[in-house]
Amino acid sequence: MAQIARLSGSATVQSLVGTASWIGLVRIISTFGSAALAGYAIGIRVVVFALLPSFGMSNAAATMVGQALGAGNPERAEEAVWKAGLYNLCFLGGIGAHFVLFAPALVSLFTRDPAVAVHAVSCLRIVASGFLFYAYGMVLTQSFNGAGDTFTPTLINLVVFWLWEIPLAYVLAIHFGLGPRGVFWSITIAFSTLAVVSAVLFRRGKWKTRKILIASSCNLRPFPERSATRHLAPRRRGARDGGDDRRRPQRTGPCATLGTGLAGPHGPVASRRHWIFHPHPTKSSKRSYHTDRPRACGKRRWHSGIRQ
Helix, strand or coil: CHHHHHHHHHHHHHHHHHHHHHHHHHHHHHHHCHHHHHHHHHHHHHHHHHHHHHHHHHHHHHHHHHHHHHCCCHHHHHHHHHHHHHHHHHHHHHHHHHHHHCHHHHHCCCCCCHHHHHHHHHHHHHHHCCHHHHHHHHHHHHHHHHCCCCHHHHHHHHHHHHHHHHHHHHHHHHHCCCCHHHHHHHHHHHHHHHHHHHHHHHHHCHHHHCCCCCCCCCCCCCCCCCHHHCCCCCCCCCCCCCCCCCCCCCCCCCCHHHCCCEEECCEEEECCCEEEECCCCCCCCCCEEECCCCEECCCCCEECCCCC
């Protein structure tokens, strides 16, 4: 339980840090008027909608990492991550090119106000120019989560978004006089930085040594073997069978010592609480459950395990 709480807690903080950083950007851009704020909202919503398939691809890469590490094959995990990043690069590269080329047409679907459209087009083009970095950054950060290392992407998000992106947006927008464009450039630079830092940490390979140990306090008891694993119990061959005593293979498993039976005048004697099965259609050719005294099995009767 403590292991699950630790992993989920780190993942929660990781998402909270990345999402809450947008509040700081909104606070900075709101100082430039409602038109700039509306243009920023339009541009970011279009970008987030385009990134939804990439989130799915990143989660798929995380799943493949966990599967490969569980199989003891970290090389396959690394190969899957780089391949998923390449596929994501092809997808986001094409989407980013369309955003840069057709930004005015896309923005015209949401607003007819020229003052708002100027900021929306600027936001869409500047942010989309960094899609090539986002492609690898999204896959790499999720791959750490798939390996069970939720602390590394949490630390990356904290440093990149809070200690780098927000101060950079303030400096570019206020001190360098870039206005809303400074905020848009800070988003592109921050996500590109996240991709580079994630790639460096991923290449170091420390995530390959992560192990998740979940202790269980349950006492699991193996179930007795059923009809699929029945074996003939040892029996005694008499003159009618034309031979001396021979033994057939005994059953195996947790109840092996309880199902061998005892020697009797007409064959093995069943122990208490045993199923007796008669394979031949005789007068008593059906299963019977005995909890009373021991009873002799016929010479051609089977012995199965104890019912629990």
